Amino acid sequence: MQVMMRGAGSFLLYLFLIVFPLIVGALYDPTPAARTLTLELAVAAGYVGLAIMAFQFALVSRLTFASAAFGQDALQQFHRQMSYVATAFILLHPALLFVNGFDWNMLLNPLNDSPWSLKWGTLSLYALLLLIILSIGRKRLRISYEWWQWTHAILATIAVGGGLFHIYGIANYTGMRVMRILWGLYAAGLGLLFLRYRLYIPLMKWRRPWEVVRNIEELGRAQTLVLRPVGHDGMRFIPGQFAWLMTGRTPFALEQHPISFSGSAELRDSREISFTIKNLGNWSGARVPQIRPGERVWLDGPYGVFSPDWEQGPGYVLLGGGVGITPLVSMVRTLVDREDPRPVLLFYGAQEWEGITFREELNALSQRGNVRVVYVLEQPPAAWSGEKGFVTAAVLRRHLPKRFESYQFFVCGPIPFMEVMEVLLPELGVPAEQIHTERFDFV
């Protein structure tokens, strides 16, 4: 309940901060001269768009009060969808200006003779459009996640910075001191968040290094990194959570990767923790297998609310496949370590028997605890008597226990798998609030 209140509070605060410049503008309206309704609407669209852009960074800069309420996954999705909303508002801004007789050349010809204040606005718009294109089309354009992170940071800075220079230069509403102070505070807040994210957090992490103890090759092209805290007491997490892993020379390197804990949350005396990373090319394919025992790495975390510890129920149904299996395995290991008597049913979708990561371990866990694993193979071996094809409604019905409607469901896997489950489970009668999802495929 407290989390829900905090969630509602954060949401209202976010909404208020976005419309606040409009409220101030309406209260201190500086332009008694006749301006058309569409021109004022253009101002409103620009202000709302810029405010959304300015707060985009706050959504993904790992502020714990927000991520604890919604989960990092939901915040990432919110961030993405709000960027479309911001783009729509920002595009509406010049469109309405053209209705009021402004010259199209301002946008189409970068060398036009318009004042700098307008050129900043144009630059901001183009940076935003390029940012959206690169985010939607990263994979199709074959840009690595690492390069994309760089472009995203630079383009976002240009988009927001350009927008601020634009409104300060126009000096209509920002001709008022109160409005200049307000946007100045937003810019300062953004700057502080940036310093916290790029300097303060890495500095704190630098003092808490981790050492790679083992780098184990798993079935299904995956590596498990076992880490040990060096000179500090380590990290407590709950099953299903993740941390940002930094394998650069220092934690100040821009490159970071969100990785699920794969081990049990019931840590033993050694305080060793483990992460399992699927080989998806780039960093996970080139760098991770090369990591040697003794190397130093850094962690920022734990994050995430995708956990049975947050969602109590008479039993758990876990549905996963591919890269998504890691947090689910952490859940199974933890529940077994705790000798939790509640039933756990894991539906594990995989291509073939040989590529099933954690297969041996899951079999051992199902001997130790109240755990059952249903493998669903796309390309089963000849003598396979288990489930074939994909996880469908028929497969689920065959294995779900009685009164499964009261269980908690955790879904983590490839995007198409998740989309199917999000439709299928409610159709089977699982209430929406008992279906929990996590995606790591951010862009």
Next chain:
Amino acid sequence: MNRRLVSRAVLCLTVILITGSAIFALLVTPH
């Protein structure tokens, strides 16, 4: 948190922001 809830929240927010922008424009435009 379910993704559908996020989409619903975004939709709701968009409607509020459009309404807010329209109210702003109406308030500051001289009649």
